[in-house]
Amino acid sequence: MVKAVVLGAAGGIGQPLSLLLKTNPSITELSLYDIVNTPGVAADLSHIDTPAKVAGYLPPDDGLKKALTGADIVIIPAGVPRKPGMTRDDLFKINAGIVRDLAKGIAEAAPKAFVLVISNPVNSTVPIVAEVFKKAGVFDPKKIFGVTTLDVVRASTFVSEVLGDLSLAPKVTVPVVGGHSGVTIVPLLSQSSHPLPSGFSQENLDKLVNRIQFGGDEVVKAKDGAGSATLSMAYAGADFAYKIICAAKGEKGIVAPTYVNLAADKEGGDALKKEIGRDLEYFSAPVELGTEGVAKINTLGKITAHEANLIKAAVPELATNIEKGVSFIESSK
Ligand code: NAD
Ligand code: LMR
Numbered sequence: 001m002v003k004a005v006v007l008g009a010a011g012g013i014g015q016p017l018s019l020l021l022k023t024n025p026s027i028t029e030l031s032l033y034d035i036v037n038t039p040g041v042a043a044d045l046s047h048i049d050t051p052a053k054v055a056g057y058l059p060p061d062d063g064l065k066k067a068l069t070g071a072d073i074v075i076i077p078a079g080v081p082r083k084p085g086m087t088r089d090d091l092f093k094i095n096a097g098i099v100r101d102l103a104k105g106i107a108e109a110a111p112k113a114f115v116l117v118i119s120n121p122v123n124s125t126v127p128i129v130a131e132v133f134k135k136a137g138v139f140d141p142k143k144i145f146g147v148t149t150l151d152v153v154r155a156s157t158f159v160s161e162v163l164g165d166l167s168l169a170p171k172v173t174v175p176v177v178g179g180h181s182g183v184t185i186v187p188l189l190s191q192s193s194h195p196l197p198s199g200f201s202q203e204n205l206d207k208l209v210n211r212i213q214f215g216g217d218e219v220v221k222a223k224d225g226a227g228s229a230t231l232s233m234a235y236a237g238a239d240f241a242y243k244i245i246c247a248a249k250g251e252k253g254i255v256a257p258t259y260v261n262l263a264a265d266k267e268g269g270d271a272l273k274k275e276i277g278r279d280l281e282y283f284s285a286p287v288e289l290g291t292e293g294v295a296k297i298n299t300l301g302k303i304t305a306h307e308a309n310l311i312k313a314a315v316p317e318l319a320t321n322i323e324k325g326v327s328f329i330e331s332s333k
Contacts (some may be wrong), residue, residue: 175257
């Protein structure tokens with residue numbers, strides 16, 4: 001029995017994500033919460049002939065608490081998306097408060113659930129959830145995840161395009177580490193399961209790295225004011241949620257990059273901090289998932305001098321983003 005909850009379920013990501021979760025036969029209960037429209041979305045999805053029992057909740061009558069009670073996994077795509085010209089950090093002003101209040105609800109009603117944070121800026125919203133949980137005395141670093149899967153999905157797609165064969169995309173794996181915004185997104189292309197063509201120039205490598213780092217901007221620009229990635233994000237979010245569920249059920253060997261508190265695995269976290277040369281509290285690393293969430297944080301392994309420089313460039317921005325999230329909760333009542 002698995003109960004999944006989507007907070008922000010009526011939105012651009014929330015609806016297709018809820019659809020994909022409804023089609024997952026391992027989910028038996030699906031709770032949809034938003035400030036608008038969830039009864040309609042839930043009624044619509046409930047006609048699909050898959051096992052999950054679907055219910056929609058709105059804020060009145062303790063809707064958040066009702067949605068969350070008994071949750072095994074909570075996915076948060078609530079909050080505003082970017083418009084052209086904005087950075088993810090520009091969303092902090094609105095989304096920090098939304099994520100804080102939802103985290104308070106989870107800490108109260110479902111403190112043992114796996115929490116998957118999609119709302120931007122992920123580099124700051126994950127620390128916000130963690131700090132709320134710390135204040136409530138229910139913090140377990142193994143169970144809070146920043147969803148960076150879309151960066152991994154993009155890397156697979158863009159590398160397969162470079163290789164001239166999109167049919168390779170589902171098989172191409174590239175670890176993408178660091179965080180989830182611009183230069184904090186660091187693809188380790190030297191570790192791609194499918195190496196780049198021999199003679200691939202530094203100029204082309206720079207272009208590919210840049211495309212992965214700024215893939216979100218590509219979509220924001222194309223949507224021209226109508227929001228950011230929703231469909232590819234729903235796909236990536238459902239994929240990561242499924243990995244968490246499979247690992248929780250005991251499947252071994254599932255490794256995925258995700259943005260976590262490095263205290264989730266002290267030994268692995270400390271080794272990673274040594275590698276990146278900075279005592280960061282959060283980092284997106286390849287994480288081995290287990291029944292309790294984070295089982296092991298893997299180090300980066302062999303990387304090129306170019307990749308080491310990308311990490312170096314990512315670290316100061318990550319540190320600032322983390323501090324911003326932490327101090328937001330420290331200073332709020
Ligand atoms: P959207 O505006 O289409 O949907 C957001 C939904 O959140 C809306 O339905 C809104 O009613 C709801 N919402 C607002 N306040 C809420 C609250 N207090 N409680 C519950 N629900 C609330 O936006 P979207 O395109 O779905 O994007 C959502 C977020 O996901 C944005 O912050 C965006 O930047 C982020 N995002 C992250 C990634 C990633 O890779 N992690 C990728 C794409 C988008
Ligand atoms: C993405 O990477 O597509 C998301 O973080 C949304 C955005 O603002 O780019």
